[in-house]
Amino acid sequence: MTTALRGRRVAILATTGVEQVELERPRDAVLAAGATADLVSLEPGTIQAMNGDIDKADSFPVDKVVDDVSPADYDALLLPGGTVNADTLRQHAAAVRFAGEFVRAGKPVGVICHGPWVLVEADVVRGRTLTSFPSVRTDIRNAGGRVLDEEVVVDERLVSSRDPGDLPAFCDAIVERFAASGGETGA
Secondary structure, X not given: OOOOOXXXXXXXXXXXXXXHHHHHHHHHXXXXXXXXXXXXXXXXXXXXEEEOOOEEEEEEEOOEEHHHOOHHHOOXXXXXXXXXXXXXXXXXXXXXXXXXXXXHOOOOEEEEOOOHHHHHHOOOOOOOEEOOOHHHHHHHHHOOOEXXXXXXXXXXXXXXXXXXXXXXXXXXXXXXXHHHOOOOOOO
């Protein structure tokens, strides 16, 4: 366990349909580095995670509702994938606003797989370079972003990866980028 993220607060924005491994592995990486993490979702209760978008996995308790929090409460944001998760989040105005405000404020964001759909909807990928699951790439390009097909892409404080196979590199990169950003909440 390192202490690179001691005192940092990380929001994990997800809802039912989140890809379980893309929620758990990055969460565990930031916790192991000393951060605290809240699962922020659309409503209280629990969310149902999935394996491969189609098989039910575990349920996770929601810590905070997106309508009740602000990016000012956190130092960094994680946006896991899962097709249904990302598609649902991008249709929820408060979730889109929450994610977009992190990018506009220059706070670090880690996003993987289908998660960039939320950033596309927030109109914060224009002029940025990132990667994603292949089916999201046209949306990124159409929103003015540049896409690379690499396991991890770092564009300033935006860290992105393609899919669960990239999780080792993604987790290392988010811990490094979140640590380099400094603690901005004062927590």
